[in-house]
Structures are given as structure tokens and as C-alpha cells.
Amino acid sequence: MLAIYKKELRSYFTTPLGYVFAAVFLAVSGAVFGVFTVQARTSDVSTFCRMMILGYLVLLPLLTMRSFSEEKRLRTDQLIMTSPVSVTGVVMAKFLSALTVFAGCTLLTCLYYIPLSKYGNTNVPRAFGCLVAMLLVGMCFIAVGIFISTLTESQVAAAVGTMATLLVFVMISFFNGRINSYPVRRALSWLSVYSRFTNFTYGIFDFAALLYYLSVAAVFLFLAVRFVEKRRWA
Amino acid sequence: MIEVESIIKNYGSVVALDDVSFTVNEGEIVGFLGPNGAGKTTMMNIITGYLSSTSGTAKVCGIDVLEHPDEAKKKIGFLPEQPPLYNEMKVKEYLGFVYELKNCSLNRKEHLKEVMQVTKIYDVKDRVIGNLSKGYRQRVGIAQALVGNPPVIIFDEPTVGLDPKQIIEIRNLIRNLGKGHTVILSTHILSEVQSVCDRILIINEGKLIADEETRNLARVVEENRRFRAQICGPRREVENALRSVDGVVRADATGEKDGEAFTYILESSKGVDLRKPLFYMLAKNNWPLLGLEPVGMDLEDVFVKIMDEDEKRRAPAKRRGR
Numbered sequence: 251m252l253a254i255y256k257k258e259l260r261s262y263f264t265t266p267l268g269y270v271f272a273a274v275f276l277a278v279s280g281a282v283f284g285v286f287t288v289q290a291r292t293s294d295v296s297t298f299c300r301m302m303i304l305g306y307l308v309l310l311p312l313l314t315m316r317s318f319s320e321e322k323r324l325r326t327d328q329l330i331m332t333s334p335v336s337v338t339g340v341v342m343a344k345f346l347s348a349l350t351v352f353a354g355c356t357l358l359t360c361l362y363y364i365p366l367s368k369y370g371n372t373n374v375p376r377a378f379g380c381l382v383a384m385l386l387v388g389m390c391f392i393a394v395g396i397f398i399s400t401l402t403e404s405q406v407a408a409a410v411g412t413m414a415t416l417l418v419f420v421m422i423s424f425f426n427g428r429i430n431s432y433p434v435r436r437a438l439s440w441l442s443v444y445s446r447f448t449n450f451t452y453g454i455f456d457f458a459a460l461l462y463y464l465s466v467a468a469v470f471l472f473l474a475v476r477f478v479e480k481r482r483w484a
Numbered sequence: 485m486i487e488v489e490s491i492i493k494n495y496g497s498v499v500a501l502d503d504v505s506f507t508v509n510e511g512e513i514v515g516f517l518g519p520n521g522a523g524k525t526t527m528m529n530i531i532t533g534y535l536s537s538t539s540g541t542a543k544v545c546g547i548d549v550l551e552h553p554d555e556a557k558k559k560i561g562f563l564p565e566q567p568p569l570y571n572e573m574k575v576k577e578y579l580g581f582v583y584e585l586k587n588c589s590l591n592r593k594e595h596l597k598e599v600m601q602v603t604k605i606y607d608v609k610d611r612v613i614g615n616l617s618k619g620y621r622q623r624v625g626i627a628q629a630l631v632g633n634p635p636v637i638i639f640d641e642p643t644v645g646l647d648p649k650q651i652i653e654i655r656n657l658i659r660n661l662g663k664g665h666t667v668i669l670s671t672h673i674l675s676e677v678q679s680v681c682d683r684i685l686i687i688n689e690g691k692l693i694a695d696e697e698t699r700n701l702a703r704v705v706e707e708n709r710r711f712r713a714q715i716c717g718p719r720r721e722v723e724n725a726l727r728s729v730d731g732v733v734r735a736d737a738t739g740e741k742d743g744e745a746f747t748y749i750l751e752s753s754k755g756v757d758l759r760k761p762l763f764y765m766l767a768k769n770n771w772p773l774l775g776l777e778p779v780g781m782d783l784e785d786v787f788v789k790i791m792d793e794d795e796k797r798r799a800p801a802k803r804r805g806r
Contacts, residue, residue: 253584257570264572329568329628332532333585334554482536484495 251339254330258317258347268351271312275355278305283362293370295363296451299380302359303387303444307416310388313352314395315409317344318478323403331482341396341474345467348392356384375453382455383447386463390443391416393470400477420444485510485636485666486531491540493526493690500526501537502690508683510635513662515681515698516670517787523690524670525565528640531668532562544636558586561634565641567625571614575605575624578613579631588632596631603627603657619650626657637661639669643676655680674787686790693794701786710779711750711758712738717771719746729765731756745774 262268279302286297321327330340360381366372394415399408423444429435439445443466449456486508493501501523508514516524529535531542533549533556542549547556570578579596588595600606603623608616613624622645629637642658643651658680661667671677677684677698684701686694694701715722719737726735726748734751741747752758759776766773 253581256584257581260577261570261572324568324570325564325566326568326570328529328534328562328564328566329582330585332534332557332560332562333582334557334587335585336554482534484535 251335251343254335254340254343255347258344259350262347262351267312267316271309271351272355274312275309276358278302278309279355279359279362283359287362287366293366293372295366295372295377295380299384299447299451302384303447304420306384306388306391307413307420310352310391311395311409311412311416313348314392314399314412315405316399317348317396318399318474319402319405319408323405331478337475337478341471341478345393345396345471345474348396349389352388352392353385356381356388373453376451379450379453379455382460383450386450386460387443387447390463390466390470393467393474394419397470397474397477400474485512485545486668487541487543487546488527488531489541489543491527491530491537491542493523493530493535494538499690501530503540504687504690504692505540506685506692506695508666508668510666511662511664512683513658513667513669513681515677515684516668516687517672517674517677517684518670518687519672522687524672524687525640527687528562528564528638528668528670532560532638533557534562534564558632559634559636561629561632561637563625563629563637563639563642565644567621568628569613569621569624572612574610574612575600575616576609578624579627582628582631586632590633595633599627599630602630602660604653619646622646622650622654626654630661634665636666636668639667641671642669643671643673651676686787688791688794691794694790709752709754709756709758711752712775712777712779713748713750713762713773714742714745714775715748715766715771715773716743716745717769722746722771723748725765725769725771726750726762729758729761731758731761742774745772749779 262271282301282305283298286301287293287295290297318327321330331337363372363377391412395408395412398411398415399405402408402411419441420443422438423442426435426438426442426445429438443463446459446462447456449459488507489505491501491504492499504523504527516527518524526535530537531544531549533553536550544556545559547559549556570581573581576596579599580592583592583596597606600609603626605620605623605627608620613621616624622642626639626642629639639658643654646654655676658667658669662680662682669676669680681698684694684696684698685692723735723737726732731752732750733753734749736749738747738749750758750762762776763773
């Protein structure tokens with residue numbers, strides 16, 4: 251598993267993908283921070299956090315689109331699946347390597363808080379809460395992306411499919427309030443990845459939300475494992 | 485070493501393998517032979533644990549591939565039809581990755597060096613795989629299968645797309661591997677099996693139709709002794725004269741002509757040595773004999789013959805089925 255993790259991480263940075271991702275990610279986050287925090291003359295980063303999570307819709311599929319689809323297309327999955335590693339190990343290694351690149355970029359955006367705290371009053375718990383929220387939502391999105399990349403051989407299909415799925419998740423949060431039927435609203439709220447983190451942005455460590463995000467990620471990783479295994483039985 | 489027992493594999497309603505059983509002993513080189521789409525690749529994928537069978541068991545070194553996949557996979561080095569290479573990696577990096585992936589515990593540096601030397605890729609160890617030629621890529625694929633010194637090595641069409649010199653090299657390599665490993669290779673090239681393998685398994689439409697030692701197989705099917713002869717002289721008359729020699733069953737000109745000499749194929753009945761009477765007859769008629777060579781039935785013929793017999797055997801059964 252460690253071997254695959256290392257290989258994945260290295261391949262992000264021996265191909266342009268890792269650099270392109272980091273560059274676009276940091277450019278977007280810089281622009282968002284500039285517009286919604288600096289120009290808005292506020293030290294509150296919750297808007298930055300919300301906007302960034304919307305940005306993840308487009309950004310994170312780029313990180314995960316390749317993971318299984320490319321192995322399948324190049325037939326390198328034959329090497330991995332005939333090696334003494336478990337499928338769970340492979341899925342986790344790919345998940346963790348994407349998470350590492352994403353978390354690294356997100357942690358880099360923490361640099362923005364330094365000038366912010368110098369010229370304004372930063373509420374540290376709230377800023378920290380926003381960081382945790384971004385990491386948790388990003389983690390879920392990556393898990394979804396990994397799952398969808400197991401379904402296809404085409405990177406483009408994986409990326410577009412992931413974007414569409416994530417968009418549905420976010421839309422549910424936006425339109426959920428307009429549904430009259432309480433049970434439906436209640437059921438859909440379980441899928442509303444985009445609203446669960448609100449408490450974090452208030453500086454409250456919401457343990458239930460943490461569990462929620464961890465379980466959503468776990469469900470999609472579990473599905474990814476099942477789909478990779480299913481291919482053997484085709 | 486490898487025991488395959490009544491493996492059946494269905495893809496939906498298509499039967500890819502139909503009740504295939506065989507064993508491969510330690511140190512044997514076994515060739516898997518069959519036309520395209522016969523089920524060779526499926527069989528290899530099942531032994532290596534990449535696919536699972538619909539029913540039946542495959543054991544490697546006594547370990548069931550389905551029940552203890554990790555243990556079984558440690559015993560196998562596998563070169564799939566398309567070598568599983570990461571184009572952005574350097575050769576050395578790639579083999580290092582495979583080494584870690586297989587969880588090997590050998591002297592890493594020495595072992596990888598040895599593998600690269602055996603497969604003759606040491607010179608390109610610092611090059612990026614994506615820039616290598618087809619022959620080198622294939623060899624990196626073979627090197628990958630050798631990493632960790634697994635007792636069983638499985639090659640799926642190892643010489644496809646190589647030039648003749650490379651093919652000879654790879655065959656020599658495989659023959660040498662047979663000294664310390666058990667090797668299975670699949671191919672649809674008969675001369676390959678003939679030159680490399682101790683035993684040959686012929687598979688057609690998912691069924692195992694022959695399991696023989698390479699030498700025996702050619703002998704079993706060979707019923708008559710055949711010669712190719714080049715003789716100067718008028719074609720018709722020579723043909724007739726040849727037919728009148730005692731023991732000749734068949735004598736036909738092939739139509740090949742070399743100067744004034746025509747080529748004839750002669751067939752003698754069992755246990756008759758044609759060569760002496762042939763010589764005296766030709767000398768008497770003053771027709772110089774320029775060449776005489778025995779024609780063994782090669783595997784090509786054997787293969788076609790076995791397939792025909794198999795089809796004939798199955799045809800009445802089919803009719804009965806209807």
C-alpha cells in the first residue's frame with residue numbers, strides 16, 4: 251500500500267497534473283480570498299471557505315479523474331491486481347495520495363491568514379473551523395471522485411461524472427429549503443454535503459458533522475473497493 | 485506447482501473456458517497454444533488472480549488463488565499481453581516500485597541490477613519508459629515479472645511485436661528461466677512453442693484439446709515418412725518413375741523449379757527406407773538428385789490436424805444434441 255501511495259504521489263509531480271492542479275488551486279484561492287475577504291474589508295473567512303468549497307466542484311475532479319481510469323486504460327491494473335496487495339489497500343493508497351496533494355494546497359492557503367491577522371482581528375477558532383470544514387468537504391469530494399474513476403476508462407468521463415455528482419450534492423443543499431414535504435426534506439438533508447459544515451464556520455467543533463463527513467467518504471471508498479473487485483467477477 | 489481443476493469461466497452467456505483442467509510440474513516450461521479468442525488470456529488471468537473463475541479451482545504451489553490471493557500472488561510473476569508500464573517513470577524507478585509493491589525482501593540493489601542484466605535493459609535504466617522502443621518496453625515488462633524471483637512465471641504472448649533478433653533473445657531468456665522457474669507462456673506462434681516449451685497445451689473454443697510433450701505430439705501425428713527431393717529431369721516421367729519405386733505411397737511435384745530440377749514430395753509407407761532404391765532408380769535413368777531432406781510434420785500441421793479431429797469428434801455430438 252505504501253508503494254502505491256508513494257508512486258501516486260510521485261506521479262502527480264512527474265506529470266504536469268500535480269503542478270497544474272496546485273497552480274490553478276492557488277490562483278483560484280488567491281482570487282477568492284482577494285475578492286471575498288480583502289476587498290470586502292472583513293477578517294471573516296467563512297465566505298472564503300464557502301466559495302472555495304464551490305471551487306472544489308471543478309478543482310478536485312481534476313485530482314481524482316486519473317486514479318483508476320488511467321490504470322485501467324494502460325492495463326497497469328493487471329500489475330497492481332496481481333500483486334500481493336488488497337483492493338482496499340489500493341483504494342486507500344490512491345485516496346490518501348490525492349488527499350495529501352489537496353491538503354498540502356489547502357494548508358498553503360493558511361499563509362493568507364498571516365497578513366489578515368496582522369491588519370485585522372482574526373477570530374482564530376472560526377478561521378480554524380473553516381480550515382477543518384474545507385479539508386472535510388474536500389476529503390468527501392475526493393472519495394466521490396475516486397469512486398467514479400473506477401467506473402470508466404476515460405479520464406474525461408471520470409472528471410465530468412465527478413463534477414456532475416458533486417453538483418447534485420451541492421444543489422440539494424441549495425434547493426432543499428424549498429421542498430414542502432418534511433420527510434423528503436429531512437431525507438435529502440442527509441445528502442446535503444454543502445450545509446453540514448456550517449457550525450465549523452462559526453468556530454464550533456461539530457463532532458456530528460465530522461462523523462458525517464468521515465462516513466460519507468467511507469461509503470464512497472467502500473463502493474470504490476466493491477466496484478474494483480466486481481471487475482474480477484465480470 | 486500449478487494445479488488447475490475444472491475451471492469454467494462465463495462472460496455473460498459466452499463460455500470462455502469450459503471445464504479446463506491441467507497440472508504443471510516444477511521446472512517445466514509449458515506452452516499454451518490456441519487461435520485468437522480461444523481463452524488463453526482468460527486462463528492466465530485466472531491463474532494470476534486478476535479474474536475469478538465461474539467455478540473450479542486454480543492452485544499455485546498448493547495455495548488456492550481465490551482463497552488466499554495474497555499468498556498465491558507472491559509466488560507468481562506475470563507479464564500480461566500488454567506490458568503494464570507507467571510511461572512517466574524511469575526504468576529503474578519502475579522496477580523499484582514493483583519491488584516494493586511485491587513486498588520483496590531481497591538485497592534490493594543487487595536483485596534489481598541482476599534482473600536488469602538478465603533482460604538486457606541495464607543500459608536504459610535511467611531512461612523514461614514512455615520513450616523506449618517496443619522491444620525494450622517488452623523487456624521491461626519481462627523484468628517486472630522477474631522481480632522478487634517468483635517460482636512461477638507466466639507470460640502472455642511475450643514475443644508479440646518484436647523483431648526476429650529480439651524474439652530469439654527473448655526465447656533464449658525464457659529457456660534459461662526454465663532452469664530455475666516454472667514457466668507458462670501463451671502464444672499462437674507454433675515455432676515458439678516448439679523451440680521453447682517442454683510441454684504444450686492446446687486450447688480451442690475454451691476447451692483443452694491436447695496436453696502432450698512437445699516431442700511426442702509431433703511424433704504421434706506423424707504417420708508417414710515424408711521427403712522433399714530435388715531431381716533434374718522431365719517432370720512427368722520422373723513423377724511416374726518415382727511412383728513405381730517400391731514403398732512409395734505418394735509422389736507429387738510441388739511446382740517449384742530450380743534450374744532444371746523440380747521439387748517433389750515423396751511419402752513412403754511405414755518402416756520403409758526409400759533412400760537407397762530411390763538413388764539407384766535415379767542413377768539408372770541418369771536423373772541427378774540434387775537434394776533429399778526429410779520433412780517432419782511441423783506443429784503447424786499437428787495443430788490443424790488436432791483441431792480438425794476435435795471438430796469431427798464434436799460434430800456428431802452436436803447433431804445428437806439437436
